[in-house]
Amino acid sequence: MTQSIEVAKDDFQTVSAGRANPALFQRLNVEYYGTPTPLMQLASFQQPEARVLVITPFDKSALKDIERAIVNAPHLGVTPSNDGQIVRITMPELTAERRKDYVKIVKDKAEQARVAIRNVRRQAMTDLDKLTGEVGDDEIARAEKELEQITKQSIEGVDEALKKKEAELLEV
Incomplete structure (x- = not known):
């Protein structure tokens, strides 16, 4: 469940809030010598200004491939x-409409994280059911109660991260 929260937070970082951030390019793959390679492995990033990002490739021959990958990335909406x-x-600069679109994307990512947490809970409940007969009913009931508490805390963690990202996106 903790991994689901961390993945959701990482996903939230890939959504732009109008500021240049290298995390936006974290999951971007570049076709480099016929192999999809993460951009983070091909270049270094500098942020000279709040809305400007400079990408310096380690291999200058990859410059066109990096530029092509950035142009083709649908979620970025930038022209390098x-x-x-x-x-x-x-x-x-983000328009109000674009900000609302990004909020929808972030809410979808949060729902995916909640579903992942619930799937972990479902698997744990199945595992607890398999222990019936080997362990006392009181122990199983206690474990189920504890599992529900952990699930609730995990979903609250995702909701809290969503609230922060939403506020960041809607901030003008």
Whole structure:
């Protein structure tokens, strides 16, 4: 369940709030010599200004591939420019409509995390049912109660992270 919360937080970081953030490119794969390679392994990132991100590839021959991957990424909505050495990305100012779209995306990611937590709970309940006969009913009842408490805390953790990201997205 803890992993589900961490994955949700990582997913939230990949949604832009109008500021340049290297985490936006965390899951972006670049076709590098025919192999999908994470951008984070191909380049370094600098943030000279709040809405500008500079990507410096370790191998200059990958510059066009990196630029193509950024253009083709549907969730970013940015247009990179390169000067032959680096790729410069200026994050556009978010419109109210775009912010609401991002909030919908984040809410969907949060729901996926809640479903994952519930799946873990379901599996744990199945495992507890298999222990019937080997362990006393009081112990099973106590474990089920504890499992429900942990599940509730985990879902609250996702909701709290969602609330923070939502506030960040709607902040002008």
